[in-house]
Amino acid sequence: MAFGAFAHSTSDIKHKNASQKTGKIAWILLAPGLAYLALFFLAPLFSLIAVSLGSIEAVSLANQGFRYGFNIQNFAQLGTDYLPHVIRSFSYALIATAAALLISYPLAYFIGVKLRGRPLLQRMLVTLVIAPFFISFLLRTLAWSQIFSNESWIVHELQTLGLLAPDQYIIGTPFAVVFGLTYNFIPFMTLPLYTTLEKLDIRYLEAGADLYASPRKVFTKVTLPLSMPGVISGTLLTFIPMAGDYVNASKNFLGSAHTQMLGNVIESKYISEHNMPIASALSVALMAVILIIVGVYVKRTGSEDLL
Amino acid sequence: MNQNSTFSGADLELIDVRKEFPGFTALEDMDLKIPAGQFFALLGPSGCGKTTTLRLIAGLDEPTKGKILLGGKDITNTKPHERPINTVFQSYALFPHMSVLENVAFGLRQRKVADPLAKAADALKLVQLEHLSARRPQQLSGGQQQRVALARALVNRPSLLLLDEPLGALDLKLRREMQIELKAIQVEVGLTFLHVTHDQEEAMDMADTVAVMNKGRIEQMGAPEALYDRPKTAFVAKFLGQSNLFIGNVEDENANTISINVAGNKISVPKARAEKHKGKIAIGVRPEKAFFHEEEPKLGAGYNLIGPGEIIDIRFTGVSNQYLIDIPKIGEITVFAQNIGKSPVTQVGQKVWVSWKVEHSFGLSDLPEKTTGA
Structure with missing residues (x-):
């Protein structure tokens, strides 16, 4: 599965040296991809960075344009107005991400390890994991906002049981947003975990048990370290899009102003206020922070030690 | 476990152990006793249940019924990590995410033994790999990995060490070297070793006692010399070394020997070396105990003689020549002759008689599916 490829990206780096020697043909073959990246990734990226340093300028009452410049001030607002x-x-x-990992790991372990030798059942369950993708992400999130709506049966029951105060609701709370994020990104966590755990050699676990490790110790000392490629790719594939998500937290879905x-x-800056800079x-700041966090994370988890 | 206790193995006892998997029985009511400090080999073809036996003893599988005792204590229902037993796995199963030293220290750390790294380093010294302790297992050769796996198991000073075809992945030369080393280590540390293998030479070379397994049962058990000298079933006669087997009805009997008639040839076996004394039985002889003669020899009552036949194949194997001789109405017989400088010189097509001492015959309890040959 494509998700597994992400887990092994570190080992691919070693092969780069070899491909450099193959020279011209490699460059010719790479050219379309490089051109695509230059046109649709690098150019917009530089454009974005250039705009981020500009300042707004009123074009008309209804519309605002901007002027290129070197306005570092734009970034300073990140640490003040937008810190929350x-x-x-x-x-x-x-x-x-943590919630998705806690839910996905046992699920992926069950499908990938416990159901080994029953490939049909395995494939059926993997299909079920990705089945939600057949329905639009927006529709599914809207469905949850219906389920959790203030008039819903769930909220009513929780209020009756006293778990929610009579004036307390689910929609608009951080819980609802985190719930929505977790729900929407679980397949991206489960699939890379599954591809790693599916290949996990049971004999290592048996060797651990043979060497006096209790089932818990076998998990922490053997199973978990050996499944780190899946954990890393799963957490990256969920954390990065989650940090930039704007659907779940939106007032129209599961979130509120808070x-x-x-x-x-x-x-809202882009679409309502037209404040491009x-x-x-x-956007640039968000990307930079994600890059730093991911960089530190990958470095700390020592992916070079992984197979 | 007391770390200060003397370093010695415990005896293992299997009582009526049975293991059924859906659709087949891997192990049929096995009784087995291995005395402390012994090098015991379970020998058999793949699928005979020897690895299942090992997994039951290690606790990786549960027996359908029966009891497993170690040092007199019932360990049948204990978890693998609670058993003072360690295994050298066929695949070695060295943890790829740990250094060689950490692999060896793993068991010590789990049992919270003081100073695990120093003890692990000592164990690596025993297998002469201390210079590789910082490497990852996947950076080592097969033979080195095998020795790390051995060190990782031995360092825990288990009461019983299980070896699951540990030399299977090595090339022949390295395998013979490791056999000698393994045996030396066993003698040195005095542990009980249970070695599972399909290599009969390996089993005979290293073990004090060999148990030959077939179809989930132990066919025969004993010292390698005794097993080789007097196999009791056709399976053992053919699996442990090679045998020429002859089937016939017992037609003649005197005080010490019985004889069968095979296509007009009289073949005798001492009564003490025969499992069955009446009816249709199989008598065998090892190929290296048989000789061939280019002229019909005059031999006394102490010899069996069959022939004439024809040499149909000669195979040179270095230390010996293997002759395949076809005897009409009997079949093919294998004779080994050592290349000691005066080896019988002959060629394919030569007419020969085959003889061997009656005392080298052995009588089996069952009949083989095929009569002669290896």
């Missing part, structure tokens, strides 16, 4: 959004973005994403994430701010600065 930054904190929310990363803390929601972190909690939802749950706005950086993505929601960027959306600030929106771009926030």
Whole structure:
């Protein structure tokens, strides 16, 4: 599965040296891909960075344009006006990633290890894991906002049971947003975990048990370290899009004014306020922070030690 | 486990152990006793249940019924990590995410033994790999990995060490070297070793006692010399070394020997070396105990003689020549002659008689599916 490829990206680097020697043919073959990346990734990226340093200029009453410049001030707002959004973005994403990992790991372990030797059942369950993709992400999130709506049966029952105060609701709370993020990204966590665990050699676990490790110790000392490639790719595939997500936290779906994430701010700056420089600065900053976090994470988990 | 206790093995006892898997029985009511400090080999073809036996003893599988005792204590229902037993796995199963040293220290750390790294380093010294302790297992050769696996098991000073075809992945020369080393280590540390293998030479070379397994049962058990000298079933006669087997009805009997008639040839076996004394029986002889003669020899009552036949194939194997001789109405017989400088010189097509001492015959309890040959 394509998700597994992500797990092994570190080992591919070693092969680069060899491909350099193959010279011209390699470059010819790479050219279309490089051109595509230059046109549709690098160019927009530089454009985004350039805009992020500009300043707004009123074109008309209804519309605002901008002027290129070197306005570092745009970035300073990130640490002041939008600090709560930054904190929310990363803390929601972190909690939802952890929740997705806790839900997905046992699921992936069950399908990949416990059901070994029953490939039909395995494939059926993997299909079920990705089945939600057959329905639009927006529709599914809307469905949850119906399920959790203030008039819903669930909220009513929880209020009756006293778990929610009579004036307390689910929609608009951080819980609803984290729930939505977790739900929407679980397949991206489960699939890379599954591809790693499916290949996990049971004999290592038996060797662990043979060497006096209790089942718990076998898990922490053998199973988990050996499944780290899956854990790393799974957490990256969920954390990165979660941190930039603006659907779940949106007022139209599961969020409220109190749950706005950086993505929601960027959306409103671009679309409602037409404040391109600030929106771009926030986007660049979001990317930079994600890059730093991911870089530290990959470095700390020592992916070079992994197979 | 007391770390200060003397370093010695415990005896293992299997009582009526049975293992059924859906659709087949891997192990049929096995009784087995291995005395402490012995090098015991379970020998058999693949699928005979020897690895299943090992997994039951290690605790990796549960027996359908029966009891497993180690040092007199019932361990049938204990988990693998609670058993003072370690295994050298066929695949070695060295943890790829740990250094060689950490692999060896793993068991010590789990049991919270003091100073695990120093003890692991000592164990690596025993297998002469201390210079590779910082490497990853996947950076080592097969033979080196095998020795790390051995060190990782031995360092825990288990009461019983299980070896699951540990030399199977090595080339022949390295395998013979490791056999000698393994045996030396066993003698040195005095542990009980249970070695599972399909290589009969390996089993005979290293073990004090060999048990030959077939179809989930132990066919015969004993010292290698005794097993080789007097196999009791056709399976053992053919699996452990090679045998020429002859089938016939017992037609003659005197005080010490019985004889069968095979296509007009009289073949005798001492009564003490025969499992059955009446009816249709199989008598065998090892190929290296048989000789061939280019002229019909005059031999006394102490010899069996069959022939004439024809040499149909000669195979040179270095230390010996293997002659395949076809005897009309009997079939093909194998005779080994050592190349000691005066080896019988002959060629394919030569007419020969085959003889061997009656005392080298052995009588089996069952009949083989095929009569002669290896």
